[in-house]
Amino acid sequence: xxxxxxxxxxQEVKDYFARQVKDLEKTLPPGIKWVDSDNYHITLKxxxxxxxxxxxxxxxSLSQIETQGEFTCKFEDLSAFPAxxxxxxxxxxxxxxxxxxxxxxxxxxxxxxxxxxxPEKHDFTPHVTLGRVxxxxxxxxxxxxxxxxxxxxxxxxxxxxxxxxxxxxxxRSQGPIYKPIFTRKI
Numbered sequence: 001x002x003x004x005x006x007x008x009x010x011q012e013v014k015d016y017f018a019r020q021v022k023d024l025e026k027t028l029p030p031g032i033k034w035v036d037s038d039n040y041h042i043t044l045k046x047x048x049x050x051x052x053x054x055x056x057x058x059x060x061s062l063s064q065i066e067t068q069g070e071f072t073c074k075f076e077d078l079s080a081f082p083a084x085x086x087x088x089x090x091x092x093x094x095x096x097x098x099x100x101x102x103x104x105x106x107x108x109x110x111x112x113x114x115x116x117x118x119p120e121k122h123d124f125t126p127h128v129t130l131g132r133v134x135x136x137x138x139x140x141x142x143x144x145x146x147x148x149x150x151x152x153x154x155x156x157x158x159x160x161x162x163x164x165x166x167x168x169x170x171x172r173s174q175g176p177i178y179k180p181i182f183t184r185k186i
Contacts, residue, residue, distance in 0.1 A: 001181075002169045003050045005062075005108050006041035007101070008183070009128065013075075013159045014040045017092070020155050021130055024078070024090075027151055031138025032090065034131040039178050042094065042126050044105045044164060045112050054115060059166060059182045061111045067104065067186045070162040073097025075128060078152020080142075087142045088133055092155050094126035101126045104164065104186065162186055 018037035025034065050058070074096040080087030094101060105124045113119060133139045145151050165180040 001050050001052065001055060002171065003047040003055060003166060003181075004169060005044040005047070005164060005166055007044065007104075007161050007164045008180075009040050009042070009159055013157055014038065016157050017128060017130060017155075020092075020152070024130070024152065027149070028145055029138060029141035031135055032131045032133050032142065035129055036175055039176065040128050040130075041167075041178075042101065042128060042161075044101075044124075045108045045117075045120070047112060047117055055166070055181065058111065058115055061114070062108070062166060062182065062184060065104075065107050065111070065184075067184075068100055070160055070186050071097055071100040072158055072160050073101060073126070074156070074158045076156050078130070078155055079127075080146065081125075084146040085143050087139060087146060089129055090131040090133065090142075091127040091129050092152070097161070098126055100186075101161070108164075 014037045017040055021034050021037070025032075047058075073094045075092040076095040077092065079091050079093050081089040081091060102124060105126075109120060133142050163183055163185050165184070166182040168179045168181050170177040170179065
């Protein structure tokens with residue numbers, strides 16, 4: 001099974017981002033594969049291919065994490081990974097409420113390391129992925145918009161984070177399907 005851990009987003013926030021993406025589609029050049037709004041989430045850790053037995057062990061460990069309770073985070077603006085001058089992934093970053101997300105991610109990272117998963121190569125940047133820029137010409141055209149326009153500066157929404165999930169990702173040519181196999185209140 002291909003697995004990852006993520007914080008779930010409410011339907012209200014998913015709908016908000018879907019409306020923002022409709023506006024961005026009118027402004028940004030073609031060549032961006034937009035994420036289906038049902039798949040918006042905050043990734044905490046990508047595990048990749050995982051056996052069912054290991055997944056069950058991970059679920060046992062996840063159920064024992066001490067949590068701080070639900071909290072509010074705020075998403076703002078449109079940004080990109082690895083950088084706005086080379087935008088491969090279009091995101092909206094969490095700008096407040098980061099501390100409890102970082103704490104949760106660190107606990108999950110520790111569990112993953114205990115089960116033999118590789119440590120993250122980059123610092124954790126909580127965000128929601130809105131789209132992926134697929135080819136070099138689209139990357140260049142999209143970068144020009146970051147340099148010249150104030151795209152996505154109107155994005156701003158708060159979300160109450162109350163749970164996280166271990167999610168199975170089923171890859172298809174039309175886009176992935178995400179199925180939670182374990183969900184836990186924070």
